[in-house]
Amino acid sequence: MEAEKILYLLGNEAIAYSSVEAGLGFASAYPGTPSTEIVETLAKLSKKYGFYVEWSVNEKVALEAAYGAAVAGVKSLVAMKHVGVNVAADPLTTSAYTGVNNSFVIVSADDPSMWSSQNEQDNRYYGLRSYIPVLESPTPYHIKDIVLEAFRVSERFGHPVLLRTTTRLSHLRVPYSFREPVREVSPPEIVRDPARFSVIPAHARRLRGDMLRRWSRIEDYFSSAWFNWVEGEGDKLVITSGFSYSYVVDALNRLGLEDVKILSLSGMIPIPRKLIIEAAKDVKKVLVVEELEPIVETHVKSILFDEGINVEVAGKDYIPLVGELTLDSVVKGIGAWAGLEVEKSISQPKIDLPVRPPAFCPGCPHRGTFFSLRKAVNRSGLKPIYSGDIGCYSLAVLPPFQMQDTIVDMGSSIGLANGFSHVLPEDHIVVATIGDSTFFHSGIPALLNAVYNKAPMLVVILDNRVTAMTGAQPHPGSGYNINWEKSVEVDIKKIVEALGIEYVIELDPFKIRDSEKIFKDAVEYVKRARKPAVVIAKRACTLLIVAWARRRGIEIPIYTVETEKCIKCGICYNNFTCPAIYPDDKGIAHIDPALCVGCGECVDVCPTKAFKPVKEWSEEFKSLWW
């Protein structure tokens, strides 16, 4: 057997490696920040260690697939971002009623501070409301132990387990010691047991009782298991939930507080009642430090009240309710609770700095699509409402485009447009913009609804051939599976036609003038026919193509400005805002060769044709696009 290897891993990679050590047999996911790298890493390891892994079309399907594998007796994992659990909440809830025949680990990657999400919901609540135990690593160095424990708990009780991580934990890097797993592969067999797995009401009523009995056994286990512990001594108690332990330990060191003991709960749901009573019964005061919602705090208060233990319990009075914890905020909170002065003055720059929001990449096809779409819609004389969606194209919410009037959840562009189009007067045009992967995820039922109910809207499907925002994962339209091996290539145009859309047309976003004409015709069709029309803006993610070109040593084309032709109109750097184009002091446009990738979109944008190629597209470069 190989010795242990020390690797420097992303938290998500550590979760993947640990799952392999646990004997994983099946993994599925729909990509979503901050969860994506878990299954992405598993894909890379799948051949060597012999397990199945897939990108599923959405979180509900991903969860059902992994659930099915676990019912068939295979250790399985499904990973998703916190809002993905909303999509998968239906089967998730019932999986606790039936239980499983081997480990079933659901990874929920929450996003406190909303670094890349529409909300910061706390998915410990899913554990609480669904009778599913929740585990979360207390430090970066415990990731492996907690993942192995999640698989063990799930197998031991035949019950799903929710492994919670957060952006901070998923996207930190830490030394990780990998031990080659000894894999015992016994062939799975399905035990047909409808009394347990077919949840008709008569079965479900019995299963609920079974579930509650399992829950009570799991709670007993959580009160004695190694991952919930007390350390230190003192008449003050700090209770931590998952990763908040790391902040508390560092904060207490910094504050020099020694009369405080810590109750660290890495398994906080079910709430380990006996452990809380034991830890709190002889202290003077208690502070609960947890990120986001006061879940442990509320339970501690209720348990101590029931037990008649009269001790002051604080929590969100000192610890922020909004956003992720930081060492600064926890030092401040514990300091105030312990009656210490903690003040810090931070130097602020004396000059005004411009904000730097993320922007479409140089060469991004979406920039061309929104530029030509805006021109066509503005010239139609109709009042637009742009129903937006989740993806790179959400960035069109910012200037100069401001063409995402609503963004709610995956698929909501066509979903909300189904409402807008029936209530807005006819001098309006409803434009729904949705990405290819989002269309497969949940756009199809919404579009079917629009056809069926004759909802007049222009649907623009921005097809860049991959799930781009999470790092270019292939999807059913890409023609490749999770390991970039050839698979079926599902044609979006054929799907749209099969749904019953009568007006559907494809365009190339790099050809701005042609695109504008196509959008103009489509807008007129919606106005005239009062039915939905679909335009598919098809052009691969440039970032991916450029990465492939670099890897294969293919030269990347570059454009430049014939500065004598520049009339300083600013359209290219103020209305089109390609990051590779910048003005000099006089307002003349220039191209930064370090940023330009030669897409050539600027050619049609410039009224005086001032942009020209320095290095043309080679046949090799052309062949990379699909």
Next chain:
Amino acid sequence: MEYNIIFAGVGGQGIITLGKLIGAALTRQNVNVLMAETHGLSQRGGSVIVHMRIGDVKSPLVPMGEADLLVGLELIEAVRNLGFLSDSGVKVVNDYIIRPSVPNVKIPSRSDLVDELHRTGGPTYLARFTELALELGNAIYTNVIVLGAITSLGIVPKLTYETVVDIVKGLRDSENNLMAFERGYKLLKEVGVE
């Protein structure tokens, strides 16, 4: 022992790779090293900060005012994050400005930005890393040149020339990356402290 580093720059400049290389080198030396990335939903173009904490700590974010080293791959982003720097904190900054992709954006002058750099913390090492990378054929070498410069200062605990070279050798395009690293390693002796 505790040593804190902030890396600041613009998405796409290779800032996470830079942190990863240092983390991997320190891991080989059996040092506890945590790195955290904070960036928003997009891959490119926005502000990116990487936190690195070396030593006996558990939480990965550097507290304000406590960075021993600020590495700025872009001038505006370096100035934006000066609040992280301790009173004696060292700055290694790329003399390079990227205009934010925002309509009619007003950006401060280079000299105002450089003045701000000098106003806070300890010594400043300012050099045209991107220009040097372009001389080597591609802006993507910027981060490895900076890695060479940081290593040459000998201020990050246990970050030795030998270990880092070993890591750089393992990169794709290792020949050019080694050249970039060596260029950076010699560079600060030439430009000196500002």
